[in-house]
Every structure is written in structure tokens, then in C-alpha cells.
Amino acid sequence: MKFLKYSLFALLCLSIFIISCDNEEPCIETTWYQDLDGDGLGNPNVSESSCDQIDGYVANSSDVNDTGVNPTPVSAFDEFNPDAVTVSFDGEEITISSNALINHTSPYWEEGSSLYIEPVVADADRMSPGAIREGSYTLTVSAFPELASTSTSTGLGAIGIAVSGAPIFNDEEGPNVALSANVASGFDYAGGHNGPTGYHYHLESQDVPENTTLSHDDEKLVGIMQDGFLLYGRRDADGEYPTDLDESGGHFGVTPHSNGEEIYHYHIINEFYTGSYVLLFGVDLKGTPNSIM
Ligand SMILES: [Zn+2]
Ligand SMILES: [Zn+2]
Known part of the structure; x- marks a missing residue:
């Protein structure tokens, strides 16, 4: 028991x-x-x-944009001409508005204007008619631009907004009319001229003493394209020509504004176009283009 x-x-x-x-x-x-x-x-x-x-x-759930894509660095917009360009951010989107009144000298300014100069590089006989006047360009892009599944060709008219406030055009001077050396010889040192819709750039600016602000064979910011990607000069921040560019002149890498983060950005492609000219952007857009109104 x-x-x-x-x-x-x-x-x-x-x-x-x-x-x-x-x-x-x-x-x-x-x-x-x-x-x-x-x-x-x-x-x-x-x-x-x-x-x-x-x-x-x-455990945190506060990331409204967790795409794995780094945002366009806000400091890049400090490079834009504050007298012409206003930039607003709402977290998801960036809106860039410009009155197109550039902040550099040009023979395309009205004579008597404080920024008017005699032509430095422009062939006066080939300059297009008209004078620089106020315009209105507005572009809204994603603050987190992403590569699209297919590239998009650019059209006539504004395809980007340059740091000076003037629009960036491609390599066409009319519908399916490629920019010719003849027309380009009438451009100012900034690579721009007047058109029916106003002053705009096609080419990289030239290395002349009068050029104190615009990118020439360097790492400076050129502007923002209509797909939201930034366009830089021919070189990277380290002073070297990038060697891994895609067919649109773009790559993932750090820029002078990206704080060490890798972002997709374009470069001016280091090639001559019709003689000694360098196009700003004569290629396809890698992102999704937004219209510039
Ligand atoms: Zn033009
Ligand atoms: Zn780069």
C-alpha cells in the first residue's frame, strides 16, 4: 500500500x-x-x-513609400535658379514650375536687358528670331521615380527643365527634323536659342568665360527630365566619365546631391553630335514621362 x-x-x-x-x-x-x-x-x-x-x-508601419527606391534628393533643387523656378514637395510628388527667365547672359535677351550680350559663339546670321520672354512650364514627377518596363522616345517641345529655368529640348528642330549643324551654329554659348514657344536648350553649354553657371564637361546638375530623373553633366561626382551608362546615358550611382545613396540618373552622353556639339538629351527616357504643361 x-x-x-x-x-x-x-x-x-x-x-x-x-x-x-x-x-x-x-x-x-x-x-x-x-x-x-x-x-x-x-x-x-x-x-x-x-x-x-x-x-x-x-514593427513600425509608417513608411508610406517603401518601394525600395531612393527618393530624388531634395538638395538637387537648390541648384535651380530661384528667381525662375519654384519647387514644391508633397512627400509623394515634386512639382517644378518655371517662368523660363534664365539667369545667364545671352544674345537672345532683348538688347538693353541687363543680361543681353553680343554673340560669343553664335553665328549672328544663323540666330533664330525673337527675344527671351516670360513663359510657363510646370512638371510634376514622382519623388520616387522608377525605371519603366519600356523606354519612351521624346517628342518635340520641353522634355525637361534645366537649372536655369529654361526647358530642355531633344535633338529635333521640327517634326522628324533633326537638329542640323547649320541651326546649331546660331545657338548661344548656353546651347540654346529661341523657338516659337520660347527660349530652350538642345546642347551642352560651351567652355567660354561668359559661362559661369551651366555644366560643361563636368559633374554639375543640368536639370530634371520629364520622367523625374535628374540629368547631370558628362562626369560623375568623382570627376570621371562614367563607364557603365545604359543607352539613355543613365545608371545607378551616387551624385553630388544623393548623400552617398545610389539613385538612377542620366548624364550628358560624352559624344559629339554633328561636328563639335554635345547634345543634352537625344535619347529615350527610361522612366515614365509626365507632360510639361
Ligand atoms: Zn530649338
Ligand atoms: Zn552618374
């Missing part, structure tokens, strides 16, 4: 031990939010529940 008591007692102890084993800390599930861009902030729209933290997920 005593033996039985002890056996029962031992059995009881054993069952308590087993029960307590089964009764481990209960699992409390937590919601984890995807953090594609690795900034420690999670995407409120992509979540999973689990007891333990999931790889690539965080």
Missing part, C-alpha cells in the same frame, strides 16, 4: 512535469510590416503576423 502511494505520488509529479512542459509561454502574434527600402520603417499595406520578427519586416 505504501508502495502504491509512492507510485501514485511519483506519477502525479511526472504528470505535473509534463503539463508544465506543455504549458510553455503562449505565442503572442505580432504584426510585422515589410521594409523593402531598409530604412527601419515598414509598409502599412504589406504585413504578416508571427510570434517572432520576420526577416525584412519591422
Whole structure:
């Protein structure tokens, strides 16, 4: 009988031990939010529940734009002519508006204007008619521009806005009419001239003492294209010509404004176009173009 008591007692102890084993800390599930861009902030729209933290997920859910794409660096817009260009940010989008009144000298200014100069490089006989006048250009782009699945060819008219405030045109001077050396010889040192819609650039600016602001064979910011990607001069921030550009002159890399982050950006392609001219952008856009109104 005593033996039985002890056996029962031992059995009881054993069952308590087993029960307590089964009764481990209960699992409390937590919601984890995807953090594609690795900034420690999670995407409120992509979540999973689990007891333990999931790889690539965080507890925070405040990242409204967790695309894995770095945003266009805001400091780039400090390079734009503040008298002509206003830039507004709403988190998701950037709107660039310009009155097109450039901040550099040109023979295309009205004589008597403080920025008017005699032609430096322009062949006066080939200059296009008209004088620089106020215009209106507005471009709204994503603050997180992404490469599109297909490239888009550019059309006549503004395809980007340069730091001076004037629009960037491609390599056409009319519908399916390529810019000729003849026409280009009438351009000012900034690579621009007047057209029916106003003053605009086709070419990289030239290396003359009068050029104090615009990119010539360097790493300066040239402007922003209609797909939201920034256009830089022929060189990277390290002073070297980039060697890994795609057919649109673009690549992922750091820029003078990107704070060490790699962003997709274009460069002026280091090639001559019809003689000694260098086109600003005669290629296809890699992102999704927005119209410049
Ligand atoms: Zn033109
Ligand atoms: Zn670059």
C-alpha cells in the first residue's frame, strides 16, 4: 500500500512535469510590416503576423513609400535658379514650375536687358528670331521615380527643365527634323536659342568665360527630365566619365546631391553630335514621362 502511494505520488509529479512542459509561454502574434527600402520603417499595406520578427519586416508601419527606391534628393533643387523656378514637395510628388527667365547672359535677351550680350559663339546670321520672354512650364514627377518596363522616345517641345529655368529640348528642330549643324551654329554659348514657344536648350553649354553657371564637361546638375530623373553633366561626382551608362546615358550611382545613396540618373552622353556639339538629351527616357504643361 505504501508502495502504491509512492507510485501514485511519483506519477502525479511526472504528470505535473509534463503539463508544465506543455504549458510553455503562449505565442503572442505580432504584426510585422515589410521594409523593402531598409530604412527601419515598414509598409502599412504589406504585413504578416508571427510570434517572432520576420526577416525584412519591422514593427513600425509608417513608411508610406517603401518601394525600395531612393527618393530624388531634395538638395538637387537648390541648384535651380530661384528667381525662375519654384519647387514644391508633397512627400509623394515634386512639382517644378518655371517662368523660363534664365539667369545667364545671352544674345537672345532683348538688347538693353541687363543680361543681353553680343554673340560669343553664335553665328549672328544663323540666330533664330525673337527675344527671351516670360513663359510657363510646370512638371510634376514622382519623388520616387522608377525605371519603366519600356523606354519612351521624346517628342518635340520641353522634355525637361534645366537649372536655369529654361526647358530642355531633344535633338529635333521640327517634326522628324533633326537638329542640323547649320541651326546649331546660331545657338548661344548656353546651347540654346529661341523657338516659337520660347527660349530652350538642345546642347551642352560651351567652355567660354561668359559661362559661369551651366555644366560643361563636368559633374554639375543640368536639370530634371520629364520622367523625374535628374540629368547631370558628362562626369560623375568623382570627376570621371562614367563607364557603365545604359543607352539613355543613365545608371545607378551616387551624385553630388544623393548623400552617398545610389539613385538612377542620366548624364550628358560624352559624344559629339554633328561636328563639335554635345547634345543634352537625344535619347529615350527610361522612366515614365509626365507632360510639361
Ligand atoms: Zn530649338
Ligand atoms: Zn552618374
